[in-house]
Amino acid sequence: MTTMKSVRTGEQNKIDVVDAERPSPGPKDALVRIRACGICGTDTHFLHLGGVPFGPGGSMVSLPLGHEPAGEVVEVGAEVRGLKAGDRVVVNPQGAPSGIIGCGGALGGMSEYLLIEDAVVGRSVTVFPDTVPFDVAALNEPMAVARHCVNRSEAKPADKVVVFGAGPIGLGATIWLKLRGVEHVVVADVIPERLRTALAVGADAVIDSAAEDVTARLTELHGPAANALGQPRAGTDIYIDAAGVPAVFNTTVESAKWGAKLVMVAVQKKSDAIDLGGMLRSELTLVASQGYPTEIFEVTPELVEHQELFARLISHRVPFSEVGRAYELAMTPGAAEKVVVTFEP
Known part of the structure; x- marks a missing residue:
């Protein structure tokens, strides 16, 4: 079994970095190597709770974190159109059939790899140019x-x-x-x-x-x-x-x-x-105002055009090897504005 590192909720106010099976895409799927993923207030909310109350009797269940990913396509299924290995993409967390990525669903973007189920350009992912750094692209969702x-x-x-x-x-x-x-x-x-x-x-x-x-x-x-x-x-x-x-x-x-x-x-x-x-x-x-019913990929071209302006929002770029510190920063009031975790190429 090929494994990857993935971040999940642990004990209250703690994360667990676990070894998980690296996904294998089916004919309609794509596999993305994550290069950057932002940390959101929703992530810290789950950490304060110690998970989500989806277990028996409302008990807390650990869940994969990360719903602000950007990465590089490494494999596509035979039926996927408009995507190829090497494409740089941002992800629609609400486009996954198995549940919202990083927000209670089966998948999380704070992982070395992310499976894009039923990959459709313009619905589950969109491609952005290599002129945009991955950390800035990870701002697409917020x-x-x-x-x-x-x-x-x-x-x-x-x-x-x-x-x-x-x-x-x-x-x-x-x-x-x-x-x-x-x-x-x-x-x-x-x-x-x-x-x-x-x-x-x-x-x-x-x-x-x-x-x-x-x-x-x-x-x-x-x-x-x-x-x-x-x-x-x-x-x-x-x-x-x-x-x-x-x-x-x-x-x-x-x-x-x-x-x-x-x-x-x-x-x-x-x-x-x-x-x-x-x-x-x-x-x-x-x-x-809740979420982004139509805006998830409408913003991408302007994020590309005004990338230097949006880059000012990132206060901390933390390597995945120090992901625990990244979440500590995000959970400490006033310590950071926007924390983005970066992954080695």
Whole structure:
């Protein structure tokens, strides 16, 4: 049996690097040698849980990790069209028949090799040029999440937007908003280094929400307006929650003018601290954004075109031989912006 190294959830807050059987592609499959894979907040969530509650009685079950892979095709089945050995590809984690790759499915992208089941170009994978480094290509999946959020916002060039949370999704949304031609984009966060990155990728202004009055600052930046009761509010049109904490929701409610929109892309935990009733004062529209129904490969050409801009989102590139350190960085609040694990060619 030919084996490969693969990362799975271990004990709570720990990973296991295991020897697994290297997949053999069937006639409709392709085999990809992984060259880079990003670590996402979803990965750390599974690690905090110690797996997924799929076992008997809801017991925790270990699962393979990694849903942000990029790699090189090494073998294709006889019925696969449009792919050949040597092609560099990014993967649609939601395109696997056996379940979402790295998110509860049977396969994980944080492995030396990944089987692409029923490989179809444009559905399960797409090819990118060799001018793009693998670590940047591994941003394709999170940038599709960010792009869907911006699409859901329906932001127009004249809109004034604030993005809460300068992690990869918030920064990705900032890039997409500016490429979309949005006039003024503000990013709010509590970590100065992340705010500096926000300015580097095109934000027009930033707010340190730990030290500044967000409503007052937004009013200064976006002008004065009022809510449905005539109370003074900021002139911000769209609020994007890429942080997922009650303070963001409540700050939006306190700041929102009549007819403003809140797009929620971060996962909000259940909380009694959220002021849902306050939405009435502004007739605030709440829009949820989940995944990337169409955006997974729509983003790839622009990721290629603007690769140097997107590369700024990567704070740490860690070799697979130190994958444990990579997950420790990702699980330590404030220690890293975006961690990408790289594999030797």
